[in-house]
Amino acid sequence: MMNRQIVLAARPTGAAGVEHFRLQEAPIPSVGEGEVLVKTRFFSVDPYMRMRMNDVKSYAPPQKLNEVMGGGSAGIVVESRFSGLVAGDAVVMGGGWQEYALLPGKTLRKVDASALPLEAYLGPAGMTGVTAWHGLFNIIAPKAGETVLVSAAAGAVGSVVGQLAKQVGARVVGVAGGAEKCRHVVDDLGFDACVDYKAGDLAAALQAACPDGIDGIFENVGGVVMDTALRHINTFGRVAICGLISGGYGGGKMPMADITMLLTQRVLVKGFILSDHADVFPVALPALATKVAAGEIKWRRTITRGIENGAAAFIGMLAGANIGKALVEV
Template sequence: MNNTYQRIVLAARPQGEVTPDLFRLETVPLPELADGQLLIRNHYLSLDPYMRGRMDDARSYAAPQPLDETMIGGTVGEVVASRHPSFREGDFVAAMGGWAEMAVSDGAGLRKLDTSAVPLSAYLGVVGMPGMTAWYGLNRILELQPGQTVCVSAASGAVGSVVGQLAKLRGCRAVGIAGGPEKCDYVVRELGFDACVDYRGGDLRGDLKAAAPDGIDGIFENVGGPVFDTALARTNPFARVALCGMIAGYNGEDIPLRSVRVLLKNRITLRGFIVTEHLDCWPQGLAELGSLVAAGQLKYRETVSQGLASAPEAFIGLLKGRNVGKQLVKLV
């Protein structure tokens, strides 16, 4: 085993859009393990939109990413050395190993993974944090009944793609919103949504009305801006909104809400949520998601970049909507 490994640190904070020069690739020495620690070789790194918010030095639900330290990020990998009684060499684990080839852990927050029926990479997507985000928003906030309609923005992404499929399994009508014919085709033909609207198509309002003729009973919102406004305008009385993300404002842009009167007129329930604040639900949710994946009832797609050095460009691509499904970096 080499006595060094590579990591990527945040070298400077963004002023607007994220650029590659904000990151720095470093080679650092492998530390000696203390009693109670284990060493993980990361196989895959998860890239997620929340990372953009953590790059700013601003008050939020979580502390900012420190400068000159390993970028935060979820990983899955293999234990290659252990001085911890609960983990042994060869165990596969999910961790917050960050943008790095290796990670040292004391075992806190680690989750052992069974790769016999679920591929290792899926534990960063459909059976990981994105899948749990979809599960929680649908089951604990939207609480839709069979026959009702859910509208899902960023429907081809890691979270949105799961929301629509879970809604269909509940007997709901699933309407997605995505960017471009290719993504919309994937959402309908592969994921099984009833319809998908291309927000770049030129008539978002008219297209959404055609896709949801009986109105919308639940919105799973990942984007904000005109997409959210248009969906709100189609809501039925007492509709619910699970506010998951606001991609439209990740670079600090203002996000006006023009349909704000609808919140009162339709007596809308709107709730923002951070899935890591609801860890009590994770065992149930992850078990259900894993069973659905193993049974072939939950489909997913991954966009995978190769090598740690590719992470900054892959992350920028994620923020610009270039990926389909879950964005990963393959490290091994």
Template structure:
């Protein structure tokens, strides 16, 4: 094994605005031999996610900033190629928060097995992983949609958004998606069963949303922030719930993120707005995975992936998230 050459993506400077290739460096080095209790994991799928932009800043946040001159980390599914742990044998497929590199040599306790007979490997980075759980807990614990209510989700054609709308439907609510192309909107309605979808780039947003939500908005699952959220906030019903999951529209902003203040709207409607991260639900992950797995096996939940091929394109794939280039979960398949 010691002849294996590794390739790693090292974080070398903090981006201002949209990250660029200059913020990263590809480095090569031999893969080190595992110590007792360690395993060598060959990367198969890498997850790229909007929250990673936050970790590239050194501002205080809910996750530690990435450190300069260290390998970027994220969710990875891979295969054990060498094991010095009795928990794993070569060929086992595992998932973990690992480094963006071809091989990770880590303590066995940092990865857990995934079962290809239940779902394809990539699903463990989307519907049966952090993505699915984020949609599940954000919508059901904070949003609490009731049958007949209207649930609006922004970033609806993204990995989390498309699950949010489908779970809303499972709960008997009306699902309205906001996305950035007509193709995405058509997909949401025709393939995933959303009741309506609005293209925020081409529509008169206030008008189109009002038409899509004739009974107002009871739950707004916010993935994007910015002007899209400003528009939804005008349609809130009394006691609306707003799980705030992401604000991708502002992540690369270098100017102040300024818009209509929400306070008066929140008072008038007695609405609740709550930020969350998946870690808040660590103790309930198993519950979420069981439910998601059940819905998946019953055919009630579809998921979509945009897969970019080749380790050399990890940064491209990450940057494409901010162009909205992905339908569903953005993944990189290591060549």
């Protein structure tokens, strides 16, 4: 029995492409004491993986060359020598881009695949949802009637942020690329408005969508989108910097145009990396799973089928090909 895997074959110097990855075969290893062998059903393709392709100082070590691309995945236990899991259990894990993952049993999270589709635990009922939860509730902490702006609003994290903010009575405005994404954000997800940042005159569109200014910015994008939003920030506004994908995560600089409003409006700006906040998971995960099951958090996924298409799915997500969570079904 062989295991198909995608490894990082080369580090990009500019834009990442499928040529930086390689599909290879390796034997499936035997299961040691305390270990579990899982057949992957889905793996996640996430923006942060682009950063890990660079050999630069960051919050986590770089992805190693010629090793399996790391990342979140979900699957079914094939063989277990760990007391808490048996064959047939559904689990979420850090299994990466491969058909079979052998991991210490204690690193796996058993999930109820009869309550939610398995892939939901990689999306709104998993790390994605907890990211939204933490930045929104622990940094922005919106009050009813306040305006919250969410960039990459049609994406995995942004779509959850906006729905959670609506549930506490905020007015929620999204920013997304293209008319179809904006339609989805308003009509399907229930945001109050959505600005298409690709349509031109972002400043006028934001002004029209946020007539009372902006109290909280959940920033997934940075660059022009964030600079323009900051011009509308209200006094004592809060900015949760979750991601800066408009910089491409290629290791280059991400300048800010003007910080005057941060001083004059006494704005809190806080970047966060979810892995620093293990305490949020036990609070957020059950609440998110309940909301997803009840239909209170709607979600879409963009699923690419076949491990051989994994690298293309990742590159497509970086370019905005996804609506909702970008996943590969192995």
